[in-house]
Amino acid sequence: QKEVEQDPGPLSVPEGAIVSLNCTYSNSAFQYFMWYRQYSRKGPELLMYTYSSGNKEDGRFTAQVDKSSKYISLFIRDSQPSDSATYLCAMSEAGGYNKLIFGAGTRLAVHP
């Protein structure tokens, strides 16, 4: 079993839809949770960064962490064609060298 599970998709939605992306994990020591967006042939771009459980909102993006269920989510409201990319969840334990453990990435396509 992988430490972090993420459905690779692809996920195809119409413009304006609400998108829900999810990851599950097995390591209860994870404390920091991140979502990165990666366009083709580019480096990952940090979208959201959350410590421990709870919700965090930034514009059209909302990140949720449920540590009791070992489940994290990223919601994208009013999705746009420019949101078409691969979304990677990542997480790490507290302290140390903060080695990130990545999910496989979910490919999202938002069509006009």
Added chain:
Amino acid sequence: GAVVSQHPSRVICKSGTSVKIECRSLDFQATTMFWYRQFPKQSLMLMATSNEGSKATYEQGVEKDKFLINHASLTLSTLTVTSAHPEDSSFYICSARPGTGQRDSDTQYFGPGTRLTVL
């Protein structure tokens, strides 16, 4: 803020040559930098972790004599692929973690990546 650059963005070389890739944190000091490799349609694979002024820590299965990492300053790390072969062709990405006491010191910011093609 939190910008990481990589140079070159793309390199093509002949088999047997060495290639150096630079990773710089432009607006913050990075005590720790990471090097990843990514194959098409796959997630990132961590190769090594480097801390300024000390030897890099390599992940299991990564040849340290083939992938030389130097973290010479708080803003610069280099990856040298020695005696490159076609199987080393890949997308190499670095990331940098802001030092303790700086904003978002518990996350990583990624460079744009370097595409290496070995003929």
